[in-house]
Amino acid sequence: MASMRRMKLGSQGLEVSAQGLGCMGMSAFYGSPKPEPDMIKLIHHAIDSGVTFLDTADLYGPHTNEILLGKALSGGVRDKVELATKFGIRFADNKMEVQGDPAYVRAACEGSLKRLGVASVDLCYQIRIDTRVPIEVTVGELKKLIEEGKIKYIGLSEASASTIRRAHAVHPITAVQLEWSLWSRDVEEEIIPTCRELGIGIVAYSPLGRGFLSSGANFIENLPNDDARKNMPRFQAENLEHNKTIFERVSDLAARKGCTPSQLALAWVHHQGNDVCPIPGTTKIENFNQNIKALSVKLTPEEMAELESFASADAVKGDRYPTSCNSTWMNSDTPPLSSWKAI
Template sequence: MERIKLGSKGLEVSAQGLGCMGMSHSYGPPKPEDDMIRLIRYAVKSGVTFLDTSDFYGPFTNEILVGKALKGIRDKVQLATKFAASLCDDGSVQVRGDPAYVRSACEASLKRLDTNYIDLYYQHRIDTKVPIEVTIGAMKELVEEGKIKYIGLSEASASTIRRAHAVHPITAVQLEWSLWCRDVEEEIVPTCRELGIGIVPFSPLGRGFFSLGPNVVNNLADNDLRKKLPMFEGSNLEHNAGLFARLEELSKRKGCGPGQMALAWVHNQGRDACPIPGTTKIENLNKNIKASSIKLTDEEMNELNAISGKGKVKGDRYHEEYMKFTWAYSDTPPLSSWVAQP
C-alpha cells in the first residue's frame, strides 16, 4: 500500500483507509467483536493504516472496538474519529459544535479509544447554530494541548470550509464521492484543492452497490440503513441497475471486479484523495487493496464518467429529513452573531 500526504500540514497516511462504521453501526447488527479486531489488525499489517471511526457509530461502541484492536499497535496507525452528531431518545439527530461540547466529546473519545491523542479529529456534521470559527477555535485549543494532531471537517459547504481554514489549517474534508455521488465535484473538491486540503471520500463503493449491484438489497436486516436510502428503493434501484451493468462490462474488459473498478475511479481522481471503503470481511479488504493500484487510462475514466453523475443516477443520498445535515445545507451564522456561553 502506497503512502500519501493528506493535506499540506504533514499528515501522512496509507493511500487507502478503512472505514470501520459498518462493523458496529448502520449496516445491520454489530459484527462479532473478535472477528472485527482480527480484520482491523490484518488491515494494519497489510499497510492500510488510516482508520476511520466516530463517536456516533454505535453510538460509542465502534470507538471502543477500534481502541481494543489497536492495543500494542497504536503507533502504527493514523486514527481518525469524529464528534458533533448524537442520537436523541426520539431517534432524531442533534448536532453540536459549541466549545464545551467539542472538549467533552474529544475527552470521551480519547477514553473509549484508550489513547492519549487523535491523529485527525473531524467535526462530523456542521452545527448551523454555531459559527464555524467558534467550533474550530475550540478544536485549535485541543491541537495546542496535544489531544489532537490535525483538524478535519465532514459534509461541510465550500464557504464553511474557507471560514474554518482561516482560523486553523484544515487537513482533510470527508465527503461522499463515488460514481453515483458526484455533486461534490462542483464546489467542494475544487475548494479543497485550492486550499491544499486533503479529500477523504467515504462510501466510494456506493454502500456496496458497486460490488454487488442491485442484489445488495437482498436479505438486508431491518435496521440496515440502506433500506431507507432513496437510491436503493423501487424504481430508483431498477434504474441504477443499468449503471451497474455498464460498470460490469467495463470491469470485465479491465480484468477486475466492478467494485474494484469503481474504487479505482476514486483513486484515479488524484493523490490528494484517500478513500476509506468499509468492509467486515478480509476477502473484500484484499480486493479493495488491489483496487488501489489499478491505473485507469483517460479513455477508461471518460467511459466511467459518462455512465455516472448528474442525471445518470436516480434517488438522493438520503431522505429529506436527513439531508439538512449534509454539506449542501451546512453554512453557519457569522462570527459576529455569537454570544459566548457562561
C-alpha cells in the same frame, strides 16, 4: 503483494496509507454489530497489509466502534496507525442532533480519547456541520485541543465550500471527508476545487456507493431490516430500477479490464488525484483483500471518460440521505461569527 503506497493528506504533515479502512459497518448502521474478535482480526490484518489509516466516530454505536478500535489498538499497535475519529452528532430523544458548540466539542473529543484508550488522535473531524454555530467557534475549540496535544489535525465532513474557507482561516484544515464515488459526484463542482485551492486533503467515504458498486441492485433485498440503507432514497424500488444500469455498465467495463466492479469503482476514485484517499469499509477479510487490489488497477483517459459518461453527476436517481436527514447533513453552511452568543 506490493507494499501499500503512502500519501500526504493535506498540507500540515499528516501522512497516511493511500487507502484507508472505514470501520463504521463493524458496529453500526449496516445491520447488527459484527463479532468483536472477527473485527479485531480484520483490523490487524489491514494494518499488516499496510492499510494504516483507520476511520471511526463517536456516533458509531454510539461509542461501541471507538471501544472496538481501542481494543484492537492496545498492546503497542497504536503507533502503527493514523487514527481518525469524528464528533458532532448526539442522540437526543431518540433523534440524531447535530451539535458544534465549544463545550460539546471538548466533551466529545475527550470522551473519544477515553474510549479509544489513546492520548491523542491523529485527525479529528466534525462529522456534520451545526448550522446554529459559526464554524469559527467550533474550529476555535479544536484549535485549543491541538494546543493541548489531544488532537493533531482538524477535519470537516459534509461542509460547504464557504464553511471550509471560514474554518481554514481559523486553523488549517487537513482533510475534508465527503461522499465521493461514481454515483455521488456533486462535490466535484465547488467543494473539491476549494479543497485543492487551500491544500486540504480529500477523504472519500462510501467510495463503493454503500455497496451498490460492489454488488449491484440485488444486494438490498438481502439486507436486514435494521440496515440504514433500506431507508435511503437511492435504494427505493422506483430509483433502484433506474440506477441499476450504472452498475451494469461498470460491470461490463470491469469484465473487459479483468477486475471486479468494486475494484474498478475504487480505482476511479484513486485516479482523481494524489490528494484523494478513499476509505472503503468492510467486515470481511476477503473483501478487504479485493479492495486493496484496486490500487493496481490502471485506467486510461479513455476508460475514465467512459466510466464518467454513464455515471455523470445527474445520472443517479434519489438523494444521498432520507428527507429526515435535513440540510444539516449535506455540505452545510453556518451562520456568521457576528451572530454568536455563547451559551
